[in-house]
Amino acid sequence: MTGKAVPTELGTEKISKLLAKYAIPSIVAMIASSIYNIVDSAYIGHGIGPMALSGLAPTFPLMNISAAFGAMVGVGASTMISVRLGQKDYRSAQQILGNAFVMNILVGVVLAVVTLSFLDPILLFFGASENTLSYAREYMVWILLGNVFTHLYFGFNAILRSAGHPDKAMKATILTVVLNCILDPLFIFPWGLNMGIRGAAIATILSQCVSLTWQMRILTNKNELLHLHRGIYRLEGRIVREILSIGISPCLMNLAACTVVIFINRALLSYGDDYAVGAFSVIHKVSFVFVTLVMGLNQGMQPIAGYNYGAERYDRVIRVLKLTILWATVAMTLGFVVCEFMPRYAALVFTTDEQMLREIVRGMRINAYIFPLIGSQMVIGNFFQAIAKPWKAIFLSLSRQFLFLIPFLLWFPTFWKPALDGVWFSMPASDLVSCITGFILLAVQLKKFRKLINQ
Amino acid sequence: MIITISRQLGSGGRSASRIIAEHYGINVYDKKLIELAAQESGLHRQFFEQADEKVSRSFRSFLFGSRSASGHGTATGAGSPLSGDALFKVQSDVIRDIAQREPSCIILGRCADYILRDVPGLISIFITADLDDRVRRYAKHDKISDAEAQSLIEKGDARRASYYNYYTQRKWGDAAHYDLCINSSRLGIEGTAEQIIRFVESLSAAQERNS
Numbered sequence: 001m002t003g004k005a006v007p008t009e010l011g012t013e014k015i016s017k018l019l020a021k022y023a024i025p026s027i028v029a030m031i032a033s034s035i036y037n038i039v040d041s042a043y044i045g046h047g048i049g050p051m052a053l054s055g056l057a058p059t060f061p062l063m064n065i066s067a068a069f070g071a072m073v074g075v076g077a078s079t080m081i082s083v084r085l086g087q088k089d090y091r092s093a094q095q096i097l098g099n100a101f102v103m104n105i106l107v108g109v110v111l112a113v114v115t116l117s118f119l120d121p122i123l124l125f126f127g128a129s130e131n132t133l134s135y136a137r138e139y140m141v142w143i144l145l146g147n148v149f150t151h152l153y154f155g156f157n158a159i160l161r162s163a164g165h166p167d168k169a170m171k172a173t174i175l176t177v178v179l180n181c182i183l184d185p186l187f188i189f190p191w192g193l194n195m196g197i198r199g200a201a202i203a204t205i206l207s208q209c210v211s212l213t214w215q216m217r218i219l220t221n222k223n224e225l226l227h228l229h230r231g232i233y234r235l236e237g238r239i240v241r242e243i244l245s246i247g248i249s250p251c252l253m254n255l256a257a258c259t260v261v262i263f264i265n266r267a268l269l270s271y272g273d274d275y276a277v278g279a280f281s282v283i284h285k286v287s288f289v290f291v292t293l294v295m296g297l298n299q300g301m302q303p304i305a306g307y308n309y310g311a312e313r314y315d316r317v318i319r320v321l322k323l324t325i326l327w328a329t330v331a332m333t334l335g336f337v338v339c340e341f342m343p344r345y346a347a348l349v350f351t352t353d354e355q356m357l358r359e360i361v362r363g364m365r366i367n368a369y370i371f372p373l374i375g376s377q378m379v380i381g382n383f384f385q386a387i388a389k390p391w392k393a394i395f396l397s398l399s400r401q402f403l404f405l406i407p408f409l410l411w412f413p414t415f416w417k418p419a420l421d422g423v424w425f426s427m428p429a430s431d432l433v434s435c436i437t438g439f440i441l442l443a444v445q446l447k448k449f450r451k452l453i454n455q
Numbered sequence: 456m457i458i459t460i461s462r463q464l465g466s467g468g469r470s471a472s473r474i475i476a477e478h479y480g481i482n483v484y485d486k487k488l489i490e491l492a493a494q495e496s497g498l499h500r501q502f503f504e505q506a507d508e509k510v511s512r513s514f515r516s517f518l519f520g521s522r523s524a525s526g527h528g529t530a531t532g533a534g535s536p537l538s539g540d541a542l543f544k545v546q547s548d549v550i551r552d553i554a555q556r557e558p559s560c561i562i563l564g565r566c567a568d569y570i571l572r573d574v575p576g577l578i579s580i581f582i583t584a585d586l587d588d589r590v591r592r593y594a595k596h597d598k599i600s601d602a603e604a605q606s607l608i609e610k611g612d613a614r615r616a617s618y619y620n621y622y623t624q625r626k627w628g629d630a631a632h633y634d635l636c637i638n639s640s641r642l643g644i645e646g647t648a649e650q651i652i653r654f655v656e657s658l659s660a661a662q663e664r665n666s
Contacts (some may be wrong), residue, residue, distance in 0.1 A: 008496070008497050010536065011497050079540065082540070083540050083543070083544075083622065084624065086540075086543075086544045086547070087547060087569070087570060087622075087623075088573075089623075089624070092624040095624075238620070238624070239624075242621065302535055303535060303536055306535040306536045306537045307497075307498070307536040307537075309537070310496075310497075310498035310499055310502050310536055310537050311497045311498055311499065312499050385535070386535055386537075387537070388502075388535065388537045388538075
């Protein structure tokens with residue numbers, strides 16, 4: 001953390017080199033998390049059956065809500081720690097670490113207790129039905145029992161990254177994913193421990209616990225500048241408030257994303273059936289693979305676009321924007337090709353049940369209609385974030401998955417025949433409108449840049 | 456000897472520091488820091504001006520997190536160079552640089568007392584003044600009404616406090632962090648400057664005796 005706050009190479013090095021340097025680590029981390037996402041469901045779909053897949057669907061928004069609160073502490077604490085380490089203020093940084101540790105435990109326990117007490121009504125509200133509730137419950141109970149460890153694991157990973165160990169954070173992520181891929185079949189299948197869907201949950205928690213143990217070994221090492229020791233665990237009002245005030249906005253954004261999934265699940269269940277709900281969770285995961293590629297690219301673009309904008313090198317700003325849009329479009333077009341031309345193969349990763357396959361293929365095709373355009377929409381949103389225009393960034397980010405989607409989701413099924421297709425079509429429709437919005441905002445911004453360049 | 460001076464708005468801290476600087480023939484770093492930070496980083500000065508001694512506390516940034524946009528949570532940890540956190544780091548590097556280059560100077564505000572806390576012999580001063588005096592001075596300087604001046608002073612001090620508290624984990628204006636706190640309403644600005652000079656003299660005399 002002793003390096004320069006702002007690496008000036010951002011203003012001089014070749015754009016393509018910079019983008020590769022900054023984006024590839026993010027993309028690798030993102031791929032790891034989307035592999036984990038797929039593997040869990042794939043084992044459950046094949047090992048237990050299509051209804052288990054549908055049972056998983058309502059657990060995702062619930063797990064994401066928990067993750068959103070975890071990220072609130074994680075982002076807040078790691079931002080503060082990074083600021084303190086930048087000033088070599090190790091005492092304050094330790095205190096923040098200790099406070100974050102306690103807050104992670106508190107938030108983890110409270111969320112687990114609250115959701116466990118109302119688990120059935122929550123799952124039913126989030127899109128479970130009488131046929132799938134037992135699967136959802138069996139999975140979620142174990143996930144929630146391990147909730148504290150999940151929160152600590154993600155929290156420590158964020159802290160390791162800001163404490164100058166992004167490599168170790170990455171290794172912890174990969175370790176968890178690999179372990180989960182090995183443990184999942186062992187716990188789920190009849191030839192192993194034969195625990196069914198419960199086994200998948202236990203395997204997830206166990207993998208996180210192993211990584212957590214390793215993280216704890218790093219963070220209790222007295223030779224580390226930042227380590228856990230006595231006297232830092234007393235919660236201090238100032239630190240807690242500061243952590244929450246930084247972390248609240250990523251938390252709200254994540255909560256908005258969860259809300260949409262709940263809306264979609266409920267619409268699919270009321271106009272369709274359990275198969276539709278299960279199909280959506282599969283489609284969501286497949287799209288997510290490509291979406292995460294774009295998110296990784298975006299993380300790489302941000303510092304480059306931000307610096308050159310700040311240094312008034314608008315030519316370089318435009319160049320990095322164009323290059324990122326190009327790669328994002330390549331990634332999303334790849335997704336388009338998979339979803340439109342080989343949806344069955346993608347679906348076979350998760351299930352062999354014919355009815356489920358049909359449902360997935362239909363939804364996946366409709367959902368992916370606008371994919372080649374979405375890449376640029378996501379890049380544009382992050383671009384505004386990078387050049388310190390958070391209003392537009394937030395608007396664009398919410399527009400695709402919230403502002404336009406929810407009204408379409410409520411409106412389309414009222415006139416579409418069959419109504420279920422209306423639900424599916426609301427997704428590309430919202431994508432299209434938000435892409436157009438993004439292009440308009442970008443065109444205005446580009447005009448400003450051209451004017452500035454010509455001055 | 457490096458002197459850091461923090462001050463309430465309208466307390467005459469800047470004028471006092473100019474008198475002290477003239478007495479010793481040394482530099483005062485104030486807005487000049489922004490120019491230096493811009494040069495050092497290659498970023499336009501406008502971004503440093505916007506972030507100067509304030510942390511965005513508006514409802515919008517609370518909700519939409521222009522502060523958490525600093526990107527510490529991302530895989531590479533490379534966030535936006537335009538975030539307040541990154542700009543603060545640039546500015547604090549510049550302040551440390553100056554402290555190393557110039558054996559004697561005065562730095563006004565900008566958390567310098569915290570940034571340079573490990574510099575041996577650092578003298579940190581906090582200047583206050585009675586509210587009436589501050590309002591009068593501010594109103595006269597900016598040619599505005601007393602009521603306007605008072606509201607600007609209150610807002611400005613709140614901004615400085617939250618900037619300082621956010622970046623230092625200390626409390627702005629808490630006497631425990633300063634070597635000398637002085638109210639300029641008692642002795643006037645020149646008297647205050649003289650008093651500070653006397654304090655500095657006594658300190659160096661004490662140091663000489665000890666060594």
